Amino acid sequence: MDREWNDSQPIYRQLRDRVVAMILDGVLKEGDPLPSVRNVAAEYRVNPLTVLKGYQQLVDEQLVEKKRGLGMFINAGARNLLLQGERQKFLGEECPRIHATIQRLGLTAEELLDGATGRSSSDAAPSKTPESESKAKEKEEER
Numbered sequence: 001m002d003r004e005w006n007d008s009q010p011i012y013r014q015l016r017d018r019v020v021a022m023i024l025d026g027v028l029k030e031g032d033p034l035p036s037v038r039n040v041a042a043e044y045r046v047n048p049l050t051v052l053k054g055y056q057q058l059v060d061e062q063l064v065e066k067k068r069g070l071g072m073f074i075n076a077g078a079r080n081l082l083l084q085g086e087r088q089k090f091l092g093e094e095c096p097r098i099h100a101t102i103q104r105l106g107l108t109a110e111e112l113l114d115g116a117t118g119r120s121s122s123d124a125a126p127s128k129t130p131e132s133e134s135k136a137k138e139k140e141e142e143r
Contacts, residue, residue: 011046015054023063023079024086030079034064034072 005011013099022028034055041048058064063078102112 012050012054015040015044015046015051016057019054019058020063020082020086023074024082026079028074029077030074033070034074036071070122075115088143 006122007013019028019034029035034045037048037051037055040046040051055064059066059072061081063075063081064072065075116128
């Protein structure tokens, strides 16, 4: 887990989000124990009640279960439940914002794919625009 905190949201929520990311990334698997509240509090220099509050959110969301005297463990199906929820959140909240930005900037599907694969527009084949096609025709006619 990252040791830096940001001021945009409470630390307990950031802890919860970090555990969620670890589950989604496969770092924590079904049946794995969560690090103890005391260890996390000491390692990240936060109040144990803050860690407990973040962990309690995971329990409330049925991603984690408490086993008295043993600790907290990732529930079976937690990753699938998270994937479902995170996909819904992405499609409902982030995707419309991204789509609006794409429209505002006038990006093409080819440009988006090039950007996603890390190719620069100079690496890619030149895209055919009406201007470039008419210039190509003019050059052919001159020959």
